[in-house]
Amino acid sequence: MSRSTKWSALSRYTIKIQRTRNECKEGTCGHLHEIPITFKQKQIVCSDLICKEADISLIKHIFVPYDGSAFSNRAFEFALDLASKYGSSITVGTVMSSSFFESSFLDIQEPSKKIVDKEKLAAMEKNFDKMRTVSKKFAIPLKTEIIVSSAVSDSLVAFANSNKVDLIIMGTRGKGDNRLMLGSVSIGVSQKATAPVLLIK
Numbered sequence: 001m002s003r004s005t006k007w008s009a010l011s012r013y014t015i016k017i018q019r020t021r022n023e024c025k026e027g028t029c030g031h032l033h034e035i036p037i038t039f040k041q042k043q044i045v046c047s048d049l050i051c052k053e054a055d056i057s058l059i060k061h062i063f064v065p066y067d068g069s070a071f072s073n074r075a076f077e078f079a080l081d082l083a084s085k086y087g088s089s090i091t092v093g094t095v096m097s098s099s100f101f102e103s104s105f106l107d108i109q110e111p112s113k114k115i116v117d118k119e120k121l122a123a124m125e126k127n128f129d130k131m132r133t134v135s136k137k138f139a140i141p142l143k144t145e146i147i148v149s150s151a152v153s154d155s156l157v158a159f160a161n162s163n164k165v166d167l168i169i170m171g172t173r174g175k176g177d178n179r180l181m182l183g184s185v186s187i188g189v190s191q192k193a194t195a196p197v198l199l200i201k
Contacts, residue, residue: 057086063165064092065156068127071171075200079169089141093159094124095152153188160193168197
């Protein structure tokens with residue numbers, strides 16, 4: 001294996017030269033002491049089945065619709081994993097509508113219900129705080145959004161389409177009565193959003 005092949009397999013390589021003079025210690029000698037060499041991981045981009053390599057990832061911004069359920073927690077887990085690999089940022093967003101928030105990703109046709117329950121808002125903020133802690137641990141940029149609306153699918157799609165989202169990762173089901181849910185919101189988002197949608201079950 002050649003030296004160039006060995007170096008290409010490394011994410012970072014450093015050349016060190018021993019410091020012997022006072023000028024070197026002060027950094028005014030002009031000598032080379034530590035030279036970090038970083039090899040960028042190229043992404044494969046295919047357009048009309050003509051593949052090429054690109055230095056910039058296609059996934060810069062991941063959006064995770066969140067309702068506190070096990071499915072949305074798992075979606076966030078997948079988002080963290082992809083963000084760490086592709087250098088992406090994450091936005092976690094939830095839709096809240098009055099006391100009906102326990103229905104989660106179930107579209108509610110009662111636009112008059114505009115007041116968000118303070119207890120449920122506080123509970124969601126606690127979940128967001130945990131996400132911020134985890135994201136900070138892995139140095140992944142994270143933003144959170146709370147949208148007050150009675151139209152869950154349309155609100156999530158509108159947010160994703162207007163915030164340059166490259167990938168949406170969401171659970172197939174949320175809290176509430178699964179007989180009523182049937183993944184209606186995840187299906188609605190996958191059909192209407194301009195960004196690709198990864199459904200987690």
